[in-house]
Amino acid sequence: MTDSLTPLFEPETIAVYGASSRDPARLGNQLLRNVLAGGRASVTPVNPAGGVLEGATAVTSLDRPVDLALISVPAARAVDALRDATAAGAGAAVVLSSGFGEAGPEGRAVQDEMVAVARAAGTRLVGPNCMGVLSCRGDDDWLDGSYFWDVPHTPGGISFLTQSGAFGGIFLSEVRQRRAGMARFLSLGNAADVSVTDALAWLGQDERTTAIGMFVESVADGHRFIDVAREVTAHKPVVAIKAGRSRSGARAAASHTGSIAGAYGAVRAAFLRAGITAQTDTGAFFDRLFGTAVAAATPVRRVAVVTVSGGPGVLAADAVEAHGAELPELDPATQATIRALVPDFAPTGNPVDLTPQCDPANMERAVRAVYDAAEIDGVVLIDCGLDVPALGEAVARAHAATGKPTTAYVLDVPQVSEHLIAGGVPLFPAVERAVAALVVPRASRPVRPEVTA
Numbered sequence: 001m002t003d004s005l006t007p008l009f010e011p012e013t014i015a016v017y018g019a020s021s022r023d024p025a026r027l028g029n030q031l032l033r034n035v036l037a038g039g040r041a042s043v044t045p046v047n048p049a050g051g052v053l054e055g056a057t058a059v060t061s062l063d064r065p066v067d068l069a070l071i072s073v074p075a076a077r078a079v080d081a082l083r084d085a086t087a088a089g090a091g092a093a094v095v096l097s098s099g100f101g102e103a104g105p106e107g108r109a110v111q112d113e114m115v116a117v118a119r120a121a122g123t124r125l126v127g128p129n130c131m132g133v134l135s136c137r138g139d140d141d142w143l144d145g146s147y148f149w150d151v152p153h154t155p156g157g158i159s160f161l162t163q164s165g166a167f168g169g170i171f172l173s174e175v176r177q178r179r180a181g182m183a184r185f186l187s188l189g190n191a192a193d194v195s196v197t198d199a200l201a202w203l204g205q206d207e208r209t210t211a212i213g214m215f216v217e218s219v220a221d222g223h224r225f226i227d228v229a230r231e232v233t234a235h236k237p238v239v240a241i242k243a244g245r246s247r248s249g250a251r252a253a254a255s256h257t258g259s260i261a262g263a264y265g266a267v268r269a270a271f272l273r274a275g276i277t278a279q280t281d282t283g284a285f286f287d288r289l290f291g292t293a294v295a296a297a298t299p300v301r302r303v304a305v306v307t308v309s310g311g312p313g314v315l316a317a318d319a320v321e322a323h324g325a326e327l328p329e330l331d332p333a334t335q336a337t338i339r340a341l342v343p344d345f346a347p348t349g350n351p352v353d354l355t356p357q358c359d360p361a362n363m364e365r366a367v368r369a370v371y372d373a374a375e376i377d378g379v380v381l382i383d384c385g386l387d388v389p390a391l392g393e394a395v396a397r398a399h400a401a402t403g404k405p406t407t408a409y410v411l412d413v414p415q416v417s418e419h420l421i422a423g424g425v426p427l428f429p430a431v432e433r434a435v436a437a438l439v440v441p442r443a444s445r446p447v448r449p450e451v452t453a
Contacts (some may be wrong), residue, residue, distance in 0.1 A: 001292045004124050005194070005202040007091030007137045009184055011067035011143060013042045013092065017081040018097075019053040027147050028072035029054060031096065031132065034151070035070065039141035041211060046084065065089035069123075070132065070145045076289045079113050080129065083347050086121035094145060095128035102129055113359030124198075130189025131165035135209060136182065148172060156181020157204050157210030158289060161196055163188050164243070167215040174286045179421050182206040197225045203231035204232035211292035213285070214240040220271055220354075229274030237292045238276045241285040242267050246364050283433070289409065290426050291437030300378035300405050300439050302326045305351035305371050306360070307382035308391065312409070312431050313351040319435035323352070327351070328375045341366040360390035367394040378405040378438050381420070382431060385412050392416035396423025409434040 016035055018028025024334050032054045035043050044066065045058040052058065062069075063083050069085035071078060071093060073280060078097055085093050109437050111128060118125035126133065132146030136155045144151055147165075152175045153433055159182065162168040168187045175182055177196035184206065186199050196216060203209045212232070259418035271278040279285035303320045305327065307313030320327045327350055330338070335348045341362035347353045352370055354363060371379060396419050399406040407422050409431045420427060 005092065005198065006185075007067035008094070008124060008126065008133060008194075009143070009202070009206070010137060011041055012091075013044070013064075013066040013068070014090075014143075014145070015044045015046050015062050015066045015069045015085060016072075017046045017069065017085070019047060019058070020047050021047075021051045021053055022088045024054075026072075027096070029068055030147055030149070031072050031145065032056070032273045034144040034146060034148070038144040039137060041143065046081070060385065062088040062090075065091075067091045068133075068145065069093040071095045072097055072147075075103075075107060075110055075128075079110060079117060082114050082117050082123075082125075086117055086123045089314055090121075090123050091123045092126065094126040094130065094133055096130055096132050096147060097127075098129045100128045101192065102380050103104040108334050111190065111192050118193055125193035126186065127189040128192065129165075131187035133187070134182070134185035136184065146185075150176075152176045152177070152182070154181040155208075156183060157208070158182050158226050158292070159184035159206070159209040159211070160215075160289075161186050161203070162212045162215040163191065163196065163217045164215050165189065168242075170282070171213065171215075171286075174290070178290055178427060179417075180238060180290055180426070181194075183210075191220070195220060197221050197228050200232060200238070201228045204236060205229070209236065209401060211236060211289065212238045213289040214238065215243065216240055216267070217243045217433055218449070219267055219270060222266070229271075229343065233275030238274075239272055239279065239285060239289045239292070240276050241279050242271075252333040258387050269337075283429075284436070287428060287433045287437050291428075300325065300329050302375055302377045303435070303439060304330070304373065304376045304379045305382065306354070306367060306370055306379055306395070307351055308354050308356055308386045308388075309382050309384040310347075310353050310355075312382045312384055313353055316382050316409075316435055317351055319432045320380075320439060321437045322432075323436060325439040330370070330373050331375065334369050334373045337369045338366050341369075354391070356386050363388070363390045364394040364397065367391075368398045368401070371398040376404065378407075380434055380438055381406065381408040381410070381425070382434075383408070383410045383413050383416055387415050392419030394425075396420055396425060399423055399425055405438055407434040407438045 016032045019032040020026050045053040047058040050058050050060050069090040071081045100107040115349045135143040162173050165187045305316045329349045343357045346355045376451045406425045
C-alpha cells in the first residue's frame, strides 16, 4: 500500500479542478498558480466551461490518465469531480474543499460516497478538508499542490504530516524563519481514506526524508500505527505533537476534522511503544523536529560551549547540566592550544570564551581544537552581537570535518548566521533551546522515548 502514494508525492501529470476565469481570487486559482509554478510536471486545469485559466488551457472533462488530481470545488460538486478524475485513471486525489464529515451527517454522507468512488477505482484519496500536498522532487523541481502563499522551497530532509491545515502553516512559517529545508508535506484533513499511518509508512521508505514531524488529533488504526511507527523509528526520528489532550480540546478536535480524538493517555502510550518522541509544547516540538538535523547515532552527553558572549555562555553551561549532560573541562594540551590563539584573559576550560577581542584569523584553529578534543561529543555555539564571518565559517567547517553535532544560539549576526545555515548548523531562538536540541538522547530506538508533560 505504501507504493500507492507515489503518485501523490511524485506526480508527473496533474489535473486541477476548481480554478475559474471569472474569479481569480478563488482558492482554486491559487492552487493552480502554485502547481504551475512548482516544477516540470504536466498540468491540466479542468473546468466545465473550458477556457484559459492562469495561462493554461482547460479541458471540460479529463480525457487522459493523470498521477494526481487536485480538487478544490464546493462539497456539492466534489463527488462529480472525483468521478471524472477516477474515470480517467487518477492514481491519487486530494480534495482540499471543506463541508464534509466535519460539517455533520449530510457532509459525512458525501464524504463516504467519495471514499467509495475512490476505492472502487483504486485511487488513493487525501482529505477532504485539507490544505494540500508539497513535495521536493529535486533541487529545482517542487510539487506545490496547496492553498498556501509564499511556500519556502528549500530542499531538506524533514517531512511533515498534519491533521490541521493551520498547524501546517505554522510548520511552513518555522521552516522559513529557521531558514531550514523540507522534503515532503501532507495535510491530511479528515483522513477519510489516506491515514497518518499510510503516509508515515511511505515516508519511512522515502530516500529524501530523514526525519518526520506529525501533528496528530486522532489515530484511527492504533495497532497498525504502532507497528508502522516502530519500523520507521528504527532508522528515522519521528517527533509528534498530540492535540485534543483535554476534554475541551478533544471536543474541539471532533468539530474540526469530524474525528474522535481518543484518550490522550492511550495515544501517548502508543507513541512510547512506537519509539516516537512526543511533545506537548509547540516550541519544544519544533526545536526537537528541526534539531534532528544534528542527530547522532549515540546520545550527546559531553558538550562543549563555544562563545564570544560570556553571560549567555554561562546560561548554556547551566542548561547542559540541567538536562543531565556533562560539560567536561578540556584537557591541558587542548587548553594550551586554544590559549595561544585567544586573549590572555579568555576562559579556555569549557565554556571556551573566545571573547570579542579574539583575532578572527585565529578563530578557525581555536574552534577546531575544541571539536578535536576526544572528551567532547557535541558543541553549542553562543554569539550575541559579534558578527565576524570567520566565527561562523570556523564552526561550520569544524562541524563538517568532525561530524560532531552542533547547535547555535545567535543574535543580530547575519553574516555568522549565513555560514552556520550553509554548513547545516541549526539555529534556535533561545540558549536553553539550543542546548536541549543537542543533548536529548537520540538513539535510533530509545528505551524510553522522552515525553514532556
